[in-house]
Amino acid sequence: MTEQGFPVGEIDTSRPHPARMYDFFLGGRDNYEVDREAAQQVIDLFPDIVPTTRANRRFMHRAVRHLARSGIRQIIDIGTGIPTAPNTHQVAHEVSPDVRVAYVDNDPIVATHAGAHLLGAGNTGFFLADLRDPVAILGHPTIGKLIDMDQPIGLLMVAVLHFVKDDEDPAGLVAAYRDALPAGSRLVLSHATSDFHSPETGVEDAKEVYKDRGATATVTTRSYEQVLPFFDGFDLVDPGLVQIPLWHPEGELPTAAELSHVGTYGGVGVKL
C-alpha cells in the first residue's frame, strides 16, 4: 500500500492527484473527472497556472540540454510526471544518445504510462518511490543498474519540492540526495512561488483547492529566500536562481508582460 492508502499500481480516481492535474494544465488527456474538476477550478481562480506550467516544462528542456552539454551522462529525475513528449531522456538524447535516465515518481499513473513512453533503448528505467524516502530511492535496484554513483549525476527535482511540506523538511531531503552525489554533479530544481503574484491574482485561493478537494498532495509556494537554501553545497550556474523564463532563454528574451504570468523559480547548481 502507498501512503495514500491504495495499492501500488492501482489508480485512485476518488481524489485529485497533482500529476494528473498538471497533465490537465498542460493540455494532456491522462487525467480523470476528479482531476479535471479540481484543475479547472485552479485555472478559473488562477489562470497563470497554465503559462507557469508550460514555462516550467520548457525550463526542464533547457536545463536537461545544459546537463548533457556539460558532460553529464546519467540523470535521476525525481517527480518526473506523466510522460509528455519530449521527456527527459529524449531531450538528453538529442545532445548525446548515451545519457542514462532513472525516472522516479510516487504516482501509479506515471507507472502505467512509463512502459510506452519512458522506457526504450535500455538506458532508461522507472520506479515508483517517494522523494521523502531518499534511502529507498538511492538504494533502489534501478538506480544500481543505471547510475554509477562515482560519476557526475544530474539530479532533477523539477516542480516537485512544492509538494513537500515544511514539516517534512524539504531542505534536509535535498541535502540527503546531495550528500550521495559525487562532486561535479548538477542539481536542476524548480519551485512554485507567490513572489510574482499578489493575493488578488488568486494564487493563494488556488492552493486551497488542493486542500479543499483532498488532493493527494498540497502545494507550498516558497519565496526566493526559502528556495535558495535548497542549493546549499552547490555552486549556482549563471544566472543563478531566477524566474524560470530567465534561465538560459533561447531565442528572444521574455518580456516583462510574459514574466508577470510565471510563478516559478528555477536554477542549476554544481555540487562542490
Ligand SMILES: C[S@@+](CC[C@H](N)C(=O)[O-])C[C@H]1O[C@@H](n2cnc3c(N)ncnc32)[C@H](O)[C@@H]1O
Ligand atoms: C508538477 S509535476 C512535475 C513533473 C515534471 N517534473 C515537470 O516538471 O514537468 C510533479 C510530479 O511530482 C510527483 N510527486 C509529487 N510528490 C512526490 C513525492 N513525494 N515523491 C515523488 N514524486 C512526487 C507528482 O506525482 C508529479 O508527477
